[in-house]
Amino acid sequence: DTGVSQNPRHKITKRGQNVTFRCDPISEHNRLYWYRQTLGQGPEFLTYFQNEAQLEKSRLLSDRFSAERPKGSFSTLEIQRTEQGDSAMYLCASSSRVEGETQYFGPGTRLLVL
Amino acid sequence: GDSVTQMEGPVTLSEEAFLTINCTYTATGYPSLFWYVQYPGEGLQLLLKATKADDKGSNKGFEATYRKETTSFHLEKGSVQVSDSAVYFCALSGSGGGADGLTFGKGTHLIIQP
Numbered sequence: 001d002t003g004v005s006q007n008p009r010h011k012i013t014k015r016g017q018n019v020t021f022r023c024d025p026i027s028e029h030n031r032l033y034w035y036r037q038t039l040g041q042g043p044e045f046l047t048y049f050q051n052e053a054q055l056e057k058s059r060l061l062s063d064r065f066s067a068e069r070p071k072g073s074f075s076t077l078e079i080q081r082t083e084q085g086d087s088a089m090y091l092c093a094s095s096s097r098v099e100g101e102t103q104y105f106g107p108g109t110r111l112l113v114l
Numbered sequence: 115g116d117s118v119t120q121m122e123g124p125v126t127l128s129e130e131a132f133l134t135i136n137c138t139y140t141a142t143g144y145p146s147l148f149w150y151v152q153y154p155g156e157g158l159q160l161l162l163k164a165t166k167a168d169d170k171g172s173n174k175g176f177e178a179t180y181r182k183e184t185t186s187f188h189l190e191k192g193s194v195q196v197s198d199s200a201v202y203f204c205a206l207s208g209s210g211g212g213a214d215g216l217t218f219g220k221g222t223h224l225i226i227q228p
Contacts, residue, residue, distance in 0.1 A: 004157075033215055033216075035215065035216075040220065040221075041220055041221070042118075042203050042205070042218030042219050042220050042221050043158070043203075043216070043218050044218075045214070045215025045216065045217070046215075048214065048215060056214060056215070059215070091157070091158065093158075101146045101165075101207035101216075102146075102148075102160060102163060103160075103216060104160065105150075105157050105158040105159070106157055107156065107157040108157055
């Protein structure tokens with residue numbers, strides 16, 4: 001297993017467009033998290049899945065942000081009607097019940113909104 | 115809410131110097147504490163962790179002790195190398211047993227000069 005993977009690694013879009021990012025967690029990890037990281041800041045928690053259930057979504061930044069994990073494996077994060085302020089690194093992490101709170105991060109998707 | 119405060123960088127040291135990066139936290143309950151490292155162009159990597167008071171996490175010559183009485187988790191290394199140059203993040207998990215996201219500090223940029 002090669003760890004958490006994210007695609008694409010980089011995305012440039014124009015303001016008002018929709019974008020979707022994909023995260024593939026470590027196999028057999030039932031927990032999946034999304035974070036946003038802006039320049040000079042630590043990651044900011046957005047949402048959490050346990051298997052296919054989204055158990056925490058109140059921290060999503062606005063109703064333009066949504067996430068899914070339809071079969072409890074990979075997840076997608078969608079941003080609708082992007083704004084320049086959405087430019088950031090979007091990180092995905094996964095963890096297992098056995099390891100509890102220890103989260104393993106992917107390389108991130110860097111979004112630039114023009 | 116939960117918060118993490120780290121010393122601001124950049125921190126610049128000479129090779130073989132002693133390193134301390136301060137981290138203090140505010141949290142309800144009994145969080146687990148983590149240090150993550152982000153090397154240039156790479157994703158976040160778990161460096162070490164501690165899950166209860168007085169636990170010491172260690173890895174690659176780095177150590178940190180969970181001090182409940184001072185709500186601190188300072189990162190130390192006896193002799194740093196140029197390859198340790200990176201951004202270091204202190205983080206805590208909430209009391210949700212892994213069901214909530216990590217709360218990160220802003221990160222400390224460490225620069226080691228030969």
